[in-house]
Amino acid sequence: xxxxxxxxxxxxxxxxxxxxxxxxxxxxxxxxxxxxxxxxxxxxxxxxxxxxxxxxxxxxxxxxxxxxxxxxxxxxxxxxxxxxxxxxxxxxxxxxxxxxxxxxxxxxxxxxxxxxxxxxxxxxxxxxxxxxxxxxxxxxxxxxxxxxxxxxxxxxxxxxxxxxxxxxxxxxxxxxxxxxxxxxxxxxxxxxxxxxxxxxxxxxxxxxxxxxxxxxxxxxxxxxxxxxxxxxxxxxxxxxxxxxxxxxxxxxxxxxxxxxxxxxxxxxxxxxxxxxxxxx
Numbered sequence: 001x002x003x004x005x006x007x008x009x010x011x012x013x014x015x016x017x018x019x020x021x022x023x024x025x026x027x028x029x030x031x032x033x034x035x036x037x038x039x040x041x042x043x044x045x046x047x048x049x050x051x052x053x054x055x056x057x058x059x060x061x062x063x064x065x066x067x068x069x070x071x072x073x074x075x076x077x078x079x080x081x082x083x084x085x086x087x088x089x090x091x092x093x094x095x096x097x098x099x100x101x102x103x104x105x106x107x108x109x110x111x112x113x114x115x116x117x118x119x120x121x122x123x124x125x126x127x128x129x130x131x132x133x134x135x136x137x138x139x140x141x142x143x144x145x146x147x148x149x150x151x152x153x154x155x156x157x158x159x160x161x162x163x164x165x166x167x168x169x170x171x172x173x174x175x176x177x178x179x180x181x182x183x184x185x186x187x188x189x190x191x192x193x194x195x196x197x198x199x200x201x202x203x204x205x206x207x208x209x210x211x212x213x214x215x216x217x218x219x220x221x222x223x224x225x226x227x228x229x230x231x232x233x234x235x236x237x238x239x240x241x242x243x244x245x246x247x248x249x250x251x252x253x254x255x256x257x258x259x260x261x262x263x264x265x266x267x268x269x270x271x272x273x274x275x276x277x278x279x280x
Contacts, residue, residue, distance in 0.1 A: 007224070011262040012044045014227045017243070018250045018259075019070055019099075019216070021050040023188070029058060036062040038256055043263050047245040048099060053088070056095035070099035070155070076189035078103035078159060085142060092152075099153040101251075102146060103187060104171050106159040109135055113167055120166050123201070123208055132170045136177060143178035155182035155216055155249075161192030165201055172202050176209045182249060186219030193219020199230055203237040214242075218251030223258045223268055 005013065022035045032055045039046040040063065048068040051059050056071045063069060073088040074081075092100050112131040126132055146154045158171045175183050183202050185194040194217040206213055217230045227250055235243050242248055261269045 007262055007266070010228055011224050011259045013231070013243075014224050014250065014255065015044040015046055015259050017227075017231075017245055017248055018046045018252055018255060019048040019050045019218075020046045020256060021188075021218075021251050021253045023050065023052060023072060023075070027052060027055060029055070032059055033062060035059075035253070036067075039063065039067045041260075043260075047249055050099075050101060050251065053091050053095055053097075056092070056097050060096060068098035068153075070101055070153075071095065071097045072101045072103070072157075072187075074103040074105075075101070075157075076103060076187040078105050078107060078157070078187075080105040080108050080138070082141060089146070093149075097152065099155060099181075100146070101155045101157055101184060102142070103157045103159065104175075105138070105142075106163060106167070106171065108138065109167050109171055110163070113164075113170070116166065120169070123169055123205055126166075126169045126173045126205075129166075129170060132173060135170060136174050139174050139178070143175070143180065147178050147180055153181040155184045156180045157184045157187055157218070159187055159190055160185045160198040161195065161219065162190060163198075165197070168198055168201050169205060172205045173209075176205060176211050176213055179211075180213055182214040182216045182247075184216035184218055184249075184251065186251075188219040188251070194221055194230070196229055196233060199233060200237070203234055207238055212247070214247035214249065216249040216251055221250055221252050222254040224255070224262060225268065227252075227255060 020039045035049055036059055039049045045067050048070045049059055050070040053071045056069055059069045071092050073092055156175045160168050172183050221227055231243055258269045
């Protein structure tokens with residue numbers, strides 16, 4: 001796909017798929033205003049902005065329905081705490097967000113699979129795994145209410161950089177069972193971010209399940225060139241139609257600098273500038 005597009009076209013495509021993100025302890029109303037102004041720019045609106053819950057209503061006001069607003073719950077630790085979950089979910093809904101990014105309880109999954117072989121070859125056998133069966137039952141009271149809400153898109157963050165291929169496959173299959181809207185790789189707060197090998201597992205499971213679930217790459221993607229690697233892989237496995245905001249996203253803020261550099265100067269940012277870009 002990348003060979004068919006000019007560099008500027010690639011930049012515009014990536015912009016259209018990006019959830020421009022700010023999840024920093026130092027966030028304030030001024031920084032959120034700046035984020036929203038980047039989301040609505042002269043070149044191409046982003047797919048969404050993603051902010052902490054306390055800033056979501058303000059972002060909704062600033063964006064005026066021109067760009068979707070997402071927030072995070074169970075973030076960034078992915079705790080298995082139903083009281084906290086119900087409070088944060090209700091709070092997010094009260095802010096009338098369009099999308100919610102929920103962190104999967106990945107530490108519990110690691111606990112359940114710690115005695116298992118980590119290498120596997122047949123994705124179709126994931127549902128036979130005892131850890132899958134137990135984790136799926138645990139997740140019913142979390143994913144069922146999330147997915148029953150037709151007005152809010154749900155992205156589930158796996159924290160894939162902290163998981164083995166088997167664990168990624170188990171978590172992804174559970175997400176597919178409940179029909180989440182997107183499977184997302186990482187929080188950008190813990191361990192390694194997105195990897196193409198992890199994305200490939202998720203893409204193949206989406207195809208195997210003939211699912212309408214989308215994919216979101218997050219954590220460490222800072223350039224259009226990096227983003228295009230995920231786009232090309234997704235298109236190869238799931239087809240060109242999969243590469244659309246309804247089914248394909250990037251969670252990033254640092255990537256914006258590279259996009260604007262390409263659109264204004266015709267080239268990517270320097271390696272020095274790349275090192276200064278955010279990890280989201």
